[in-house]
Amino acid sequence: MAVNGIGNAATLVGAVVTDGTTHASNIGAYGQWQVATEEGVTYLYHAELDPSDTDAEIVSPGIKGSWVNGQKIVCGITISNAGADVEPGMKIEGSADGKNWAIIGSEFSADLTPNATGTLVFTADLSSYTLPWYRLSMNDDTTNMTTIKFNFFVSGLNSDYTEGLGLDDVSDSFIGGLGKDPS
Secondary structure (H helix, E strand, C coil), X not given: CCEEECCCCCCCCCEECCCCCCCCCCHHHHCCCEXXXXXXXXXXXXXXXXXXXXXXXXXXXXEEHHHHCCEEEEEEEEEEECCCCCCCCEEEEEECCCCCCEECCCCXXXXXXXXXXXXXXXEEECCCCCCCEEEEEECCCCCCCCCCEEEEEEECCCCCCCCXXXXXXXXXXXXXXXXXXXX
């Protein structure tokens, strides 16, 4: 089974990730997050991916544990170009070493309906997790999504730990998701 990250080429078509070997900090394979703010809520996204291998598992750029540990975050996918009427799933995975991955909780969706454009939003409860790395994963059953184009996004990150995001003077408004678990 092929696993592809976002990559960092001028035309984003995906790049090979080898689980067990490729580290989540490798932006050549995993790609890189960009930062945007809408109505005072800051979130991470990546440039639109037009995957050359549409029947591979596709994973997001690495999400640092310090950004999300102990948080309930909002994440999802925006499909800008519809693909085939197949049933790819989506989930969040965690890693202790940035190379070997396991699903956190249960799958967000067993069928993302990639044959329709639009945005799908999910909540991930990481309030009882403290791992160094996370990533979003789509299509681990490797169905062929043909012409799909999309991008992943994440919000609700911990504003105290935004190193590496290129953000200066970030306020608590950076917490765009549900924030820390009050219990």
